[in-house]
Amino acid sequence: MLAGCKSGSEVASIPASNVESTTSSAVAREFDGDVDLNGNDILDVGTIRGGVEVDGASIDSWNVVDVSELGAEPGSDTDLGAVIDDHFDRDEGSSAVYYLPEGTYTWNTPVTSRSFEGFGIVGKPQARVKCTNIEMPYFISLGTDTVNNADIFIARNITFDVQKENVAASAIIASVDEQIVIDNCKLDGQLDRVVSPFYSIVPTLLTESGQGYVSITMTDGSFYDPALKEQEHPMGLAIERDHKGYLIVENSDIAGFINNGIYSSGHNGKVAIRNTSVKNCGAGMLRLGDGDYAYKCALTNDDAEDRGYSYAALWVTNAEHAVADSIEITAKQRTPSELVRVNADVGHCTLSSIDIESHANQYICEFTGTGQESGHIVASNWTIIDTGSAQSNAQLGRIGRPNVMLENWDVTIDPAGDGKRHGLIVDAPWTNIQNCTFKHTEGGFNLLLDEGADKLRLKDCDFQRGQLFQYSRATTEDAIVADNRFIDGTTLAGDQVNWTTRGPGF
Secondary structure: OOOOEEOHHHHOOOOHHHHHOOOOHHHHHHHOOOOOOOOOOOOOOOEEOOOEEOOOOEEOOOEEEEHHHHOOOOOOOOEHHHHHHHHHHHOOOOEEEEEEEEEEEEOOOOEEEOOEEEEEEEEEEEEEEEOOOOOOOEEEEEOOOOOOOEEEEEEEEEEEEOOOOOOOOEEEEEEEOOEEEEEEEEEEOOEOOOOOOOEEEEEEEOOOOOEEEEEEEEOOOEOOOOOOOHHHOOEEEEEEOOOOOEEEEEOOEEEOOOOOOEEEEOOOOEEEEEEEEEEOOOEEEEEEOOOOEEEEEEEEEOOHHHHOOOEEEEEEOOOOEEEEEEEEEEEOOOOOOOOEEEOOOOOEEEEEEEEEEEOOOOOOEEEEOOOOOOOOEEEEOOEEEEOOEOOOOOEEEEEEOOOEEEEOOEEEEOOEOOOOOEEEEEOOOOEEEEOOEEEEOOOOEEEEEOOOOOOOEEEOOEEEEOEEEEOOOOOOOOOEEEOOEEOOOOEEEEOOOOHHHOOOOO
């Protein structure tokens, strides 16, 4: 446990005299004793918003510092970054919260600290820190990639301003053991060039017991250079590699990053992403890794062709198990990637209540992988409305791995152009499709069975209009096809293998 730590209930009763002994006198008088990081009267960082309670990690010895007492005033040329960096360095790694009265501050020196108990920066009610130094790589970089160096980081009510041309500083790079709170923070301005470390905000919890909360706005994104790979552009929010704790990303708004909007992959922790919007981000708008959960997120693309990049809206990769629920995806312009992509390196994945509206000529989904031992992909309660161009004979998507279940899908294909856009291709064994409704307004193919579609289970589905097609190379060996309904002129097409023996409804 940290030195000077108490439980949340104990912190509530800290006497004012204790706080006054460790805080700036002016701030202590203003807050009248115990303060929290929003300026309320109790300093309790043991409870993180979003329903996460942290036991035994509340500190009763924060040094609350009004930056005006250090000579940094809103609207002045005083370099607040240099002031904080110098003060915290002299404070010898204890615990300090830097309180910024409302206004705009100059910040042209990076704040770097590798060893401390607690570091906080809080606007009251909101403060803007503005960088005009094109050489500055980041505003704040804290901790290391190993444990037992840094414990707690707090940032609230801060706007990081990089609007000046050629300024591309990251906002926050923080690696700590126990707690991260980045709440009501904003990156304002487009990152118009590549500056290492290439990430805008990186929260990392280095221990399994570490817990954190992130609520951010980054809607100006980055530049796009077609001569560079997407991965060579700046990234939005990144949770990767060394992360081992539990992090909530909530009520966030991210847009315009060519190299991933939210990248959560390659870590050994858990990340919950909820009530969050990601728009016009390349590579992956929302990328989930092992142990990750996304809930009530909106993913939108309306400028991919204009800007010339590709992306997957929801991308699951490198995960033993991941979950996405109640996700809205809107695609207005085409990219070479899929709207929902599950990689071959995913063991198990649950994708439920996915609502997709696509006006683009691209795959809605692709599930890749090989081998009978592949984990199960459960895709349930999807609603798909596809009105994209059909000029290239594109299909709706492809099932290319075994053990995929589609349940309660409602698919409408209403193609523009010549009507040749078709439905889902099944090209892997042990695909289970049940209680689904398919409608192709132009009478095209709703579902296509390719050579890998052995041991198919197709039950209790409505084909309201269009065709079920089987390629001649497909044997559908050991298929179970039963209790399906063909309505409004739906026909069977291709080289059928005596469908009438497979069960009622044919």
